[in-house]
Amino acid sequence: TGRSAKRVVALTGAAVRDIGNIWGFHSVTLYTAPLSDDDEKQLRQIVVLEVRCVDGKSGEHPLLQLEYDPDKGVTHERVDTFNVQMAEKVAEHQFSVPLYSHRIADLLQQWLDTPPDDHYQAMAEFPKAVVDICGLKEELEEHFEEAKEKIKEWREEEKKKERERQLAALTVAASVLMCNIQ
Numbered sequence: 001t002g003r004s005a006k007r008v009v010a011l012t013g014a015a016v017r018d019i020g021n022i023w024g025f026h027s028v029t030l031y032t033a034p035l036s037d038d039d040e041k042q043l044r045q046i047v048v049l050e051v052r053c054v055d056g057k058s059g060e061h062p063l064l065q066l067e068y069d070p071d072k073g074v075t076h077e078r079v080d081t082f083n084v085q086m087a088e089k090v091a092e093h094q095f096s097v098p099l100y101s102h103r104i105a106d107l108l109q110q111w112l113d114t115p116p117d118d119h120y121q122a123m124a125e126f127p128k129a130v131v132d133i134c135g136l137k138e139e140l141e142e143h144f145e146e147a148k149e150k151i152k153e154w155r156e157e158e159k160k161k162e163r164e165r166q167l168a169a170l171t172v173a174a175s176v177l178m179c180n181i182q
Contacts, residue, residue: 009077010069010072010073010075011073011075011076011111012112015076015108016105016109017105019076019105019108020101020102020104020105020106022051022053022064023051023052023053023098023100023101024051024052024100024101025050025064025095025098025099025101025134026095026098027049027050027092027093027094028047028049028050028092028093028095028130028131028134028136029047029048029082029089029093030045030090030091030092030136030143031044031045031046031047031048031082031084031087031089031090032044032045032046032087032088032090032147033046033086033087034085034086037085041150042088043147043154044067044084044123045067045068045124045126045127045128045144046065046067046084046087046127047065047130047131048063048066049063049066049104049130049134050063051064051078052098061078061079061080063079063080063081063082064076064077064078064104065077065078065079065082066108066126066130067126068119068122068123068125068127069123071119073112073115073119074108074111074112074126091131091139091140093134095134095135099134104130104133107129107133111126111129120151120152120154121148121151121152123147123151124147124148125144125148127144128140128144
């Protein structure tokens with residue numbers, strides 16, 4: 001699909017357990033990024049949580065990156081630094097007390113157990129659910145409504161392009177058939 005190269009991995013039950021074993025998180029940052037290197041639309045919604053250990057340190061791979069990919073479902077990656085091409089920071093919040101990881105793990109388990117009906121709208125619904133847990137519901141409500149609308153418009157454009165490709169292929173096939181009949 002021309003998407004930017006990502007090393008993220010589809011969420012599994014084992015990954016949810018590992019995330020639940022993290023002590024907590026110190027901050028949350030929401031980024032947007034294009035779906036592909038040649039696209040300007042910031043449709044990807046990426047949540048990055050900074051890991052906080054009991055001793056107050058971040059530990060190995062201090063960031064947990066979460067995203068919903070329509071082809072893979074919920075994806076996750078533990079990284080040292082956030083590095084997604086053409087990403088733009090939307091919001092950042094430092095927690096006054098750590099956000100305990102079981103809250104995030106519970107949400108991840110829900111998404112793993114109950115896949116969404118619309119995998120494209122989930123690109124906005126999943127990160128919204130994460131930042132809502134992080135206490136940014138009101139602050140980012142408008143952002144996610146706009147993101148859903150942009151995703152809907154993009155999907156309609158993609159469907160139209162696909163119909164046009166199919167029509168072009170049918171036209172070529174019909175022309176070849178007509179030539180063969182004559």
